[in-house]
Each structure stands twice: as C-alpha cells, then as structure tokens.
Amino acid sequence: MGSRREKMEMIIPSDFKYLGAVDAAVQDLARELSCAQRWINDFSAALIEACSNAIEHGNKLSKNKMVRVVVNLNGQQIVARVHDEGDGFDYKKYLSETSPPDPLSERGRGILIMKAFTDRLKYSARPEGGTCLELVKNCDAEAVPKAAAE
Amino acid sequence: MKIQQKELYGAVILELNGKLTGGPEAETFRNVFKALLEEGKKNIIVNLKKVDWINSTGLGILISGYTSVRKAGGDLVLCNVGDRIDSILYVTKLNLLFQSFDSEDAAAEHLRKEQE
Numbered sequence: 001m002g003s004r005r006e007k008m009e010m011i012i013p014s015d016f017k018y019l020g021a022v023d024a025a026v027q028d029l030a031r032e033l034s035c036a037q038r039w040i041n042d043f044s045a046a047l048i049e050a051c052s053n054a055i056e057h058g059n060k061l062s063k064n065k066m067v068r069v070v071v072n073l074n075g076q077q078i079v080a081r082v083h084d085e086g087d088g089f090d091y092k093k094y095l096s097e098t099s100p101p102d103p104l105s106e107r108g109r110g111i112l113i114m115k116a117f118t119d120r121l122k123y124s125a126r127p128e129g130g131t132c133l134e135l136v137k138n139c140d141a142e143a144v145p146k147a148a149a150e
Numbered sequence: 151m152k153i154q155q156k157e158l159y160g161a162v163i164l165e166l167n168g169k170l171t172g173g174p175e176a177e178t179f180r181n182v183f184k185a186l187l188e189e190g191k192k193n194i195i196v197n198l199k200k201v202d203w204i205n206s207t208g209l210g211i212l213i214s215g216y217t218s219v220r221k222a223g224g225d226l227v228l229c230n231v232g233d234r235i236d237s238i239l240y241v242t243k244l245n246l247l248f249q250s251f252d253s254e255d256a257a258a259e260h261l262r263k264e265q266e
Binding site for chain 2: 048
C-alpha cells in the first residue's frame with residue numbers, strides 16, 4: 001500500500017438498495033491499493049452497517065434526506081465518515097451496547113458488527129444538523145499481502 | 151432480492167439471490183414463510199450461495215423466519231454460506247443459532263434425520 005492515498009466520496013438516497021453501491025466503491029478503492037480481500041470485506045461490513053443506520057435511524061428512511069459517505073485510505077488506516085441529515089439520536093447509549101442481544105431478537109446487532117470490524121468508532125452531532133459517524137480501521141499485517149506492500 | 155423455491159427430501163429450499171438488507175425484502179420474506187407454514191411446510195433450507203453480504207437488518211429477517219418455523223415445530227438451516235456472511239454470523243454469535251451446511255443435500259439430510 002505504501003504511501004499511496006485514495007479518496008472516495010458519494011451521496012446516496014435513504015434507501016437500502018443503494019448499500020450495494022457503497023460496497024462496490026469501497027471494494028474498488030481497496031483494489032487500487034492491493035488491500036487483502038478479507039480485510040476490506042470486514043471494513044465494508046462495518047461501513048454498510050453505518051450506512052444502514054444512517055438510512056434507517058438517522059434519516060428515518062426519508063426519500064428527501066441523503067447519506068454522504070467519505071472514505072480515505074492510506075498506508076496507515078482507512079477512515080470513513082458517514083453523515084446523515086436526521087434529527088440526531090442518543091448515540092452514546094447506542095455506542096455503550098457491548099453484548100449481543102437475545103439470540104432471537106431481530107434487532108440490535110449493528111453496533112456489534114461495527115465494533116467487531118473496526119478499531120475506532122466516533123459519533124458526533126453535526127452543527128448543521130444530523131449525525132456523523134467516523135469509522136477507523138488500522139492497516140495491520142493482515143491488511144496488505146506482503147508482495148503488494150513491497 | 152429474488153427468492154427461488156424448490157423441495158428436496160421433504161424440505162423447502164429457498165435460494166436467495168441478491169443482498170439481504172431489509173426494506174421491502176423483509177415483507178417479501180415474511181410472506182413467503184407465512185405461505186409455507188399455511189401449507190404445512192416447516193422445514194426450511196435457506197441457500198445463501200448467491201447472497202454476497204448481509205447487514206444487521208438482513209440478520210433480523212433470517213431470525214424472523216427461524217422463529218416462525220420453530221414455533222410451528224419445524225427448523226430453518228442455512229447452506230452455502232460465503233465468507234463475508236460467515237464472518238458476520240460469527241461476530242454476532244448467530245452461528246450458534248443457525249446450523250450451516252456446505253450443500254443443499256447435507257442440509258436436507260440433517261432435517262430428514264431431525265424428523266425421525
């Protein structure tokens with residue numbers, strides 16, 4: 001991966017059907033830098049979850065509200081910021097969830113997936129309204145196959 | 151998401167094609183299960199060979215199906231789970247809820263033995 005940097009930015013409507021476009025864009029970005037498939041799949045799973053939350057809990061599935069996704073990838077880490085245009089929510093309570101819900105519960109696994117596949121999560125309220133979630137995953141030995149890193 | 155349906159050794163195989171992410175898919179999935187249970191078909195194999203990935207809402211859809219067939223005395227198992235979905239089942243510990251098989255045949259054989 002070396003010192004190369006890649007950046008991707010996209011804006012999607014609040015509809016689950018656009019999650020595939022986010023995944024495809026991140027996969028393309030990572031391919032440019034020869035990231036290991038497993039590593040980028042894990043990060044993409046977290047990003048898809050973040051976008052799902054922004055669509056459902058942030059923008060409440062409103063077709064008039066958009067989700068903005070910015071991804072920066074360099075030799076040290078991959079950082080994604082997911083912005084929604086909703087009224088905000090109690091993200092501190094959301095982030096404090098640490099254990100899986102009851103196995104038969106149909107909800108409540110989003111934060112678990114994001115925490116499992118990233119190194120850091122940070123929510124912040126946007127001054128102009130809405131919420132921003134930052135996801136960071138460090139590039140470790142698993143991130144780049146040795147041959148590609150040299 | 152498209153759902154193709156067939157039967158093998160008395161079990162119903164639902165072959166999903168697309169992404170399991172929620173939205174209208176949840177309603178489609180519930181309707182399929184409702185119709186199957188009304189017909190007395192309660193042993194279900196969900197074939198995920200053509201599903202690349204899933205989010206937490208998609209997991210909820212699978213759990214909803216699992217709960218409905220278990221209440222009716224049946225079972226729901228998975229087959230052909232890819233690496234991406236396998237990782238998500240593992241971190242959410244749902245690998246302990248859903249039994250997973252490498253093929254439709256292996257899944258159907260398991261369900262057949264459960265009924266004996």
